[in-house]
Amino acid sequence: MKIKNLLTIVLVVLAYSYSVAQDNLVQYVNPLIGTHKMGHTYPGATVPFGMVQLSPETDTIPYEADDHYNPLVYKYCAGYQYDDPTIVGFTHTHFSGTGHSDLGDFLIMPSVGKLQLNPGTEQNPKSGFRSAFSHSNEKAEANYYRVKLDDDNIVAELTATNRVGFHQYTFPQADQAHIILDLMYGIYNHAGKNIWTFVRVENDTLVTGYRQTNGWARTRTVYFAMTFSKPIKQYGMKDFSKPDVYKGFWRKFDQTKNFPDIAGEQIRMYFDFQTQEGEKVKIKFALSSVSTKGALENLQTELPHWDFEKAKHDGQQQWQKELQRIRVKASDKNDLINFYTALYHTFLGPTTYMDVTGAYRGLDQNNHQAAGFTNYTTFSLWDTYRALHPLFNVIQPKRNSDMVNSMLAHYDQSVHKMLPVWSHHANENWCMIGYHSVSVISDAIIKGNFQGDAYQALDACVATARHKSYDGLEYYIQSGYVPEDKSGSSVSKTLEYAYDDWCIAQVAKKLNKQAIYDEFTKRSQNWRNVYDASTGYMRPKLSDGKFRKEFDVLSTHGQGYIEGNAWNYSLYVPQDPEQMIALMGGKKRFVQHLDSLFTMNLPDEFFAHTEDITREGIIGNYVHGNEPAHHAAYLYNWTDQPWKTQERVRMILQKQYHATPDGLGGNDDCGQMSAWYIFTSLGFYPVAPGSDQYALGSPAIQSAVLPLENGKTFEIEAINQSKKNVYVQKVTLNDKLLTRPFLTHDEIVKGGKLVFYMSAKPKR
Known part of the structure; x- marks a missing residue:
């Protein structure tokens, strides 16, 4: 009798679990659909109608490929193509499914070892900060993306609120761990697209700035506020529009290392850390069209905590609510x-x-x-x-x-x-x-x-x-x-x-x-x-x-x-x-x-x-x-x-x-x-x-x-x-x-x- 009652309870629990699973509509969303060939969708993290679309970039477009009808440019309208073997980083703005290219603002890429500030190539990703990856180590859900960056043994995870991208990078043990902020990168990044960028290092965890571009949108300004979960050990930059001999602001300061405010047309920055095996370095990256103050307020209002799983869950609950409309x-x-x-x-x-x-x-x-x-x-x-x-x-x-x-x-x-x-x-x-x-x-x-x-x-x-x-x-x-x-x-x-x-x-x-x-x-x-x-x-x-x-x-x-x-x-x-x-x-x-x-x-x-x-x-x-x-x-x-x-x-x-x-x-x-x-x-x-x-x-x-x-x-x-x-x-x-x-x-x-x-x- 007890065995029969136990069996009944088990069957009821199983039936209930199946019903709950059926009601979980997020499980049926596959953001990878449309990322191959001409769908031009992106697989990354966003909430319904979100201002931030945080997604990986796999493009292999030469910088000088400034013709929109160049097949390579057309191929990367969303920055990601499923058949590519490498990832160059993760950016915060994307179109979904368009036939024209733009956006791809504020590329972030983690790396370890010798600092490299060039992106490398698909044929030789180790020549830069680009990394090989495998779809077997990739997962895409509504408001969540994860991939292993094979070359540096780093697991990258992404989630988002409406206006804030949330990065979580699990590092190996490394005395030289880097977070690269590429202010040059952009989808359809033709010569002259970047008009100006400005970065201000507010303290050892907070960075603000903006980017102006001339792309499909003739005059677009995006402000940001970026904060790290642990203090920066040191930071630096390189302005690729200037010769290496140009070292300072009116030649009075060395802007290339630990200088608090930086401006230029073609800038890449790096932020250095020391990490333990399995340590997670997190980044919250907020956007605004109005000001850095607005970006910071967006960050503090929407994502006041550092709980990545909570942010992922909250965003997926938003998706569940919207998907339940049908x-x-x-x-x-x-x-x-x-x-x-x-x-x-x-x-x-x-x-x-x-x-x-x-x-x-x-x-x-x-x-x-x-x-x-x-x-x-x-x-x-x-x-x-x-x-x-x-x-x-x-x-x-x-x-x-x-x-x-x-x-x-x-x-x-x-x-x-x-x-x-x-x-x-x-x-x-x-x-x-x-x-x-x-x-x-x-x-x-x-x-x-x-x-x-x-x-x-x-x-x-x-x-x-x-x-x-x-x-x-x-x-x-x-x-x-x-x-x-x-x-x-x-x-x-x-x-x-x-x-x-x-x-x-x-x-x-x-x-x-x-x-x-x-x-x-x-x-x-x-x-x-x-x-x-x-x-x-x-x-x-x-x-x-x-x-x-x-x-x-x-x-x-x-x-x-x-x-x-x-x-x-x-x-x-x-x-x-x-x-x-x-x-x-x-x-x-x-x-x-x-x-x-x-x-x-x-x-x-x-x-x-x-x-x-x-x-x-x-x-x-x-x-x-x-x-x-x-x-x-x-x-x-x-x-x-x-x-x-x-x-x-x-x-x-x-x-x-x-x-x-x-x-x-x-x-x-x-x-x-x-x-x-x-x-x-x-x-x-x-x-x-x-x-x-x-x-x-x-x-x-x-x-x-x-x-x-x-x-x-x-x-x-x-x-x-x-x-x-x-x-x-x-x-x-x-x-x-x-x-x-x-x-x-x-x-x-x-x-x-x-x-x-x-x-x-x-x-x-």
């Missing part, structure tokens, strides 16, 4: 890993950009105070307006509202009086096309999530759309299209401007601004002006009103498109698919065209000008590794064959997402690729942000629960869902048959239950 069940563990890593990637940005006091550096390079909102930066809007911000409108509405307010602050500080296009760290870099802040703002207002002055937001949208000096807008406003002989990528610009104009019209309608509604509804029809009925494609038009004679529907180079070709962009009328389909010959002909997109074989010459996509990101001529056709598979819902949407989206999920380092078929683009995965796995997708509709697809999970911020709960269940059962036989919402292939935002936020009944055969 609780899914799946039959395959890899599906859970893919899902929660995708959700993790969507919560990496935009990133916090203000001190704990609310102070931040603005676009005008003055200091500002965020009043009533969290200020964010890193707005890759050409990518993220499509699915990332719409996902936030479902599961992060308050945070998304703060992001909109950050965009409006950008507008107020802009000398151009324009909303952000691609902005980061108090800079506008004008990357890509369109004015897609308009889409993000409109979507938040239409869905009732924006907490601010909607009329003021509309005014900013209208002013941006009327800015004639911006990227072909003068011709677009005058002629109804962008002429290719006046402004390149003209077809893409015309189509994207027309969509953004439609978004403005929706907000104007909601706010009863009839004149604005009429103006922008008319402008939203401009997509018709670049449609060529003789070919059935969107085609570049010249300023004389004629289509350009030279036209290649497959080429991505010099044809009037950007990151796509005529096949992909001819489908880009998300605001009016019905009229697009009618203009292209009706539903039957359109289905044939859409089928061909996914099934055709591309010639090898297609890949001649695809610097930022790979064959892994392409299915037929559908380019999932870029964004212009991310909505394309859902367009079957506007035909008589919606079952093909179900078939295609499940195929894309299977082919483009894997639980491996090379598991992303293209740049994650600040979470857009991952947001596509989340929506599609749940069974619906926002084809036209600014609308209240989501197109239905084919859920790839068994069930999901979304605890919404308004206190309601929205549930999804997929009955009989499997890798073969991808077709939807019927859908019910709150036990009532849904007779349309769409779901509205209001139906989600009211709470309830959406049930898909799945089958291996399509419902024709």
